[in-house]
Amino acid sequence: xxxxxxxxxxxxxxxxxxxxxxxxxxxxxxxxxxxxxxxxxxxxxxxxxxxxxxxxxxxxxxxxxxxxxxxxxxxxxxxxxxxxxxxxxxxxxxxxxxxxxxxxxxxxxxxxxxxxxxxxxxxxxxxxxxxxxxxxxxxxxxxxxxxxxxxxxxxxxxxxxxxxxxxxxxxxxxxxxxxxxxxxxx
Numbered sequence: 394x395x396x397x398x399x400x401x402x403x404x405x406x407x408x409x410x411x412x413x414x415x416x417x418x419x420x421x422x423x424x425x426x427x428x429x430x431x432x433x434x435x436x437x438x439x440x441x442x443x444x445x446x447x448x449x450x451x452x453x454x455x456x457x458x459x460x461x462x463x464x465x466x467x468x469x470x471x472x473x474x475x476x477x478x479x480x481x482x483x484x485x486x487x488x489x490x491x492x493x494x495x496x497x498x499x500x501x502x503x504x505x506x507x508x509x510x511x512x513x514x515x516x517x518x519x520x521x522x523x524x525x526x527x528x529x530x531x532x533x534x535x536x537x538x539x540x541x542x543x544x545x546x547x548x549x550x551x552x553x554x555x556x557x558x559x560x561x562x563x564x565x566x567x568x569x570x571x572x573x574x575x576x577x578x579x
Contacts, residue, residue, distance in 0.1 A: 403495035403578045404488050406441045407512055408551075409536035413487035414511055421445075424539050425464040425482040427549030430523050435459050437526040439549060441484035462548030466538070467520070479545040480538030487511070492578030497531045500566070504577035516554040516572040529554065531574035 404420070413419050426442045428435030436459070466477040489495070492509055502513040514534035519527035532551060556566040 401490045401492055402488060403492040404486065405495045405497075405511060405576055405578075406530070407485050407487055407533060407576070408439075408441075408517075408530050409482060409484070409514065409533035410512070411483045411485050411537060413485055416491060416509070417487040417489045417511065420486040420488050422483070422485045425484045425549065425551070426461055427464060427527060428525055429460065429462055430519060430525055430547055430550040432460075432525045435525070436461075438528045439464065439530055439551075441486050463546070464549040464551060465545070465547065466536070467550040467552050477536060477538045482532075482551055483537055483539045489578050495576065495578045498575045498577055499529065499531075500572050501575050502534070502573035504575050508577040508579045511576040511578055513573065513575045516574045517551040518554055519550060520552045523550075531576050 407413060408425060411422050421441075421443045423441045423443045425439050427439045428437070440461070442461075464482045465479050466482060467479070489509075489511070495511070498504065499516050504510045512531070512533050514532045514536075516529055517532045518529045519525055527549065530551075554572045555569050556563070556572060558566065558568050
């Protein structure tokens with residue numbers, strides 16, 4: 394009897410969407426979260442939080458030293474993001490059916506030759522004037538918002554990233570332009 398080895402397995406988060414692209418399966422859908430935008434402690438990365446948490450032992454009367462918040466689009470400058478000011482950010486964790494590696498390439502809205510484009514968008518992170526630090530993520534160029542809520546509650550915030558000339562070479566970079574990104578698999 395012959396067995397075919399399973400191929401694929403590259404896992405990535407599609408920020409700003411609830412569905413994976415063709416050729417990838419959703420492992421779970423959720424909402425983006427992280428530490429409070431202006432906190433001096435806590436985690437420094439964004440998380441894609443599932444909508445069906447499972448609780449272990451807990452004590453609600455004890456105040457915890459680290460907190461987790463939901464997220465919002467902030468000061469969006471890309472045309473696709475403008476209607477989503479203060480809306481909560483959805484996400485989906487995807488697994489490619491055929492690709493085995495994944496990379497987010499900043500400053501490109503196209504993958505290099507020989508790679509497959511999962512999605513393209515704009516680089517986002519926390520605001521540089523805030524105390525808290527976050528990672529740079531590739532927010533989908535055709536974003537959605539979490540329909541559950543969109544009041545201005547702050548939490549973990551997503552801002553467009555722009556280039557600053559100096560130690561960043563200009564050209565090829567240019568000041569005040571939104572940095573693009575691509576999530577690529579191979």
